[in-house]
Amino acid sequence: MERRIDRIYRFVLENAHVTTNDVAESLDIQRTNASKDLNLLVKEGQLNKSEGRPVRYFVSSQSVERAVSIEEANPKEKHTTEAPERKMLQRNTGNVFTQIIGSTGSMRNAVEQAKAAILYPPRGLNCLITGPTGSGKTFFAHAMFQFAQAEGVVETDHDLIVFNCADYANNPELLMSHLFGYEKGAFTGADTEKEGLIHQADGGMLFLDEIHRLPPEGQEMIFYFMDHGTYSRLGESGKNRFANVRIVGATTEDPHSALLDTFVRRIPINIQMPSFSNRPAAEQIDLVRVMVAMEANRIQRKITLSEDVVKALLGSVTYGNVGQLKSNVQLICARGFMNHMTQSEIHITLNDLTEGIKSGLVQLSADRYKSTDFSPYLEPEMIVTPNEIDELIKTDTYELPYNLYDIIGDKAALLKNEGLDQETINHFISTDINVHLKSFYKDHGFTFDTETRLTEFVDKRVIETSNKIAILVSERLETHFQQNFIYAMSLHISSFLKKINVGQTRETNDNIREMAKDYPKEFSVAQEIRALVEHEFQVTIPDSEEYYLTVLLVSLREDQSAGKIGIVVAAHGNSTASSMVQVVRELLDVSNIFSVDMPLDMHPRVAYEKMREAVTQVDEGSGVLIMVDMGSLATFNEEIRTDTGIEVCTLDMVTTPLLIEAARKSSVLGSGVDELFESLEGFRGYGHITKEKAEPKEKQAILAICASGEGTAQRLKEIIERPLKQRNLKHIEVLTLSVADIKTKIPVFKKEYKLLATTGIMDPKVGAPYIPMEKFISQDADQILDELLLENDLSAQEEIVLDAEKARQVCVDFMEESFTFINPKKLIAPLWRLAQTLIEGNGETVNYALMVNFVMHMAGVIERNIRQQPLKIDSDTKRAYEAITDNIVMNRGLNEVESQLRITIPTSERYYIYQLLKNNEEIKV
Secondary structure: OOOHHHHHHHHHHHOOOEOHHHHHHHHOOOHHHHHHHHHHHHHOOOEEEOOOOOOOEEEOHHHHHHHHHHHHHOHHHOOOOOOHHHHHHOOOOOOHHHHOOOOOOOOHHHHHHHHHHHHOOOOOOOEEEEOOOOOOHHHHHHHHHHHHHHOOOOOOOOOOEEEEHHHHOOOHHHHHHHHHEEOOOOOOOOOOOEEOHHHHOOOOEEEEEOHHHOOHHHHHHHHHHHHHOEEOOEOOOOOOEEOOOEEEEEEOOOHHHHOOHHHHOOOOEEEEOOOHHHOOHHHHHHHHHHHHHHHHHHHOOEEEEEHHHHHHHHHHOOOOHHHHHHHHHHHHHHHHHHHOOOOOEEEEOHHHOOHHHHHHHHHHHHOHHHHHHHHHHOOOEEEEOOOOOOOOOOOOOOOOOOOHHHHHHHHHHHHHHOOOOHHHHHHHHHHHHHHHHHHHHHOOOOOOOHHHHHOOOEOHHHHHHHHHHHHHHHHHOOOOOOOOHHHHHHHHHHHHHHHHHOOOOOOOOHHHHHHHHOOHHHHHHHHHHHHHHHHHHOOOOOOHHHHHHHHHHHHHHOOOOOOOOEEEEEEEEOOHHHHHHHHHHHHHOOOOEEEEEEOOOOOHHHHHHHHHHHHHHHOOOOOEEEEEOOHHHHHHHHHHHHHHOOOEEEEOOOOHHHHHHHHHHHOOOOOOHHHHHHHHHOOOOOEOOOOOOOOOOOOEEEEEEEOOOOOHHHHHHHHHHHHHHHOOOOOEEEEEEEHHHHHHHHHHHHHHOEEEEEEEOOOOOOOOOEEEHHHHHHOOHHHHHHHHHOOOOHHHOOOOOOOHHHHHHHHHHHHHHHOOOOOHHHHHHHHHHHHHHHEOOEOOEOOHHHHHHHHHHHHHHHHHHHOOOOOOOOHHHHHHHHOOOOOHHHHHHHHHHHHHHOOOOOHHHHHHHHHHHHOOOOEOO
16 A cells, blocks of 8 residues: 555645645645655655745655656556546646636737747846736736746746735845845844845746835846846845846836836836726636636535626626635635535525625626626526636635635534524624635735625615616716715715605705806716616605715716815724724725824823824815714814814714715815814714614713712712713713612613713722712812713722821811701711721721711711601611611611710611611621
């Protein structure tokens, strides 16, 4: 029987440049064993391995003898070790370009240029590949390299050396050391000498991706080498090293504006990659088939796509070209695999598509010209079987570095073992799929499935209507519109539909009306849009909306970068503001928004300085709207206006939908910052168009607790409400609560309010900050409220350190300010003695804050006794309390106070005192 290590060697011999996973999956052996044997073969000199990740293995030229010996030992097993799924990895020794889609069509010129660059005597020509993001530049560079090997121009034991210039764009010295190598001692940390990428590429090809990111110094280094073929390592003097390297660069930019002219002149061939939309219909469909075939190869199952799914995929490619198509194919295949995991074939229908990809069907169907082009090539079903298309170019920028289907299968098995139902399993796995693909494609130049994010804010019917409007506008107005047209139109329609549904109408602003008169063609189209929306949603839209639609069309048609209203978002947390701003920038492609993140420990003055600086930077002459998450930040408004001279308005309680609306409207011509502010005050959100009522603004509350819910709690309520009224913070209420009702009433409060903080005689531990009541008495309530609204860590603020004398004084001050009939200076002594009797010391430390709370409550008991207005309890509560037997110490102390002050403390008051003591572990009852 053939040994495992020999099987592995044979596999690498027949399938060059494979990874450990390739070996493990194809030969059905454990990955650890595959890795162990591969590295042993490298150590023995039988195999070589590439640098970088993933590591790839290939047969060294010295190992022919081993291949012969294996062949002689196992003549009948020559082809038995090759698993069917690995056929795609066999090296094609013919013309690789013939298998590239479009090689005789849209890619014909590119292929001819590439052949010329590679075969031109004596050493070929350097070339530059240009094209938009995702058009296949890296893919084409690898095809060129394989063609060079097939033609014998580059030896088969060479690898394509890839270097991303963006990684070292701002460090020419590090760039030079990486490309050309360095001598020992050339810089701090250079303990040994190191060869550079030029040396590794000697006799082969060096691919410089994102070459436009090379600084001028780097470009000069490269073109000197292209001229002379000589170079020196960092730390060497004189150009005394030689290398024969073919250089291929790639860029998304215009070479003449992004690169030095002296550099461009040294690259005689510029290969232009076509965008996906510019490729013929047949090629686009073939690209879909190839992408699906790659997924079929991975999971070794037949995949069937309905005609509508193929149309949706074709229509979903908006900005990412072939790269975006591949990401969408991977997404729907992963979802299809998840939904049909137990089946031998995967049938993908519209139900397996995300809303973002599904909207591509609407967009394609609305474009009758495109639909006509695709019609001859579309079939009711696209059926793709495993291995029907060889994966010719193995290295691809958009190739996932892991097997997504293994992740799905493993996660599904794990969740099933935990007893989860299928619906819940699918929910978790869908989240995993999105996380993996979004994270991967975000690092490759474009955002993944942006329209999916739009559906978080806008009803999908509105998005479909906006796609129809885009077609209508492109036919009526022969002009170029911004890329964010669908997003801006969707948000605009959703906003005014919401207003109509809740019975709101708006008068036309005079500036908007006058401006619309200057654009009769756009106004005519706006009238058609109004009719279309009325028909789609069966609503009556007022005439005034035509003027706003006109201005929107003008704003989206032209570059309105000058004169926009600036927006500054300030929010607490390490990344709250920047995260919201990133979402809006991705959706609307705007640049007039700045974020100010404020960690919770940031001082208010530091926050002010950051906000002022942001306002100055974002202002373009039309004013700045400041959007904050806390009402107290609005107090900076006047100060910023005075310091900068910039017209500013501040809107509190910022949310992502509100910020989207602000960004959209800030670009509309003719509006000022005051008008923008007023329009946003009435913003009802986007939401689903079926809702009839806007959601009320979230109510917030501060909870004041005392034994009865009256007395001390009412006094605290007055202290806190004063600064709240001054700031017009009507959505924040102060609630009072008895300790006896904590368990029953707090759950009710939490359903109706967001609890900002609690205060009073005890901490109810409800997940909100607790502010001791003595803080409100001894400190400025306005300052405490500032810290609370800024979400600063209240525990990190300066504490009130109480000793016996200061604690007694706090009690006296409170009694003098809060009560009418008692004499605080005479009453403090007996009440303080009672507190000392009932409150235990914690080691050697007395809890004076707790003593203050108790004395304040007792002062209220005595004041009510004098006024003959004691607290009331019902008869059932009274009977239950009279049956209690664990209040002996408390009753003894209260009886002594009754004797000293010649008063009677009724049962109802004793009940509330008991509740107070019972809820504090440090107090004896």
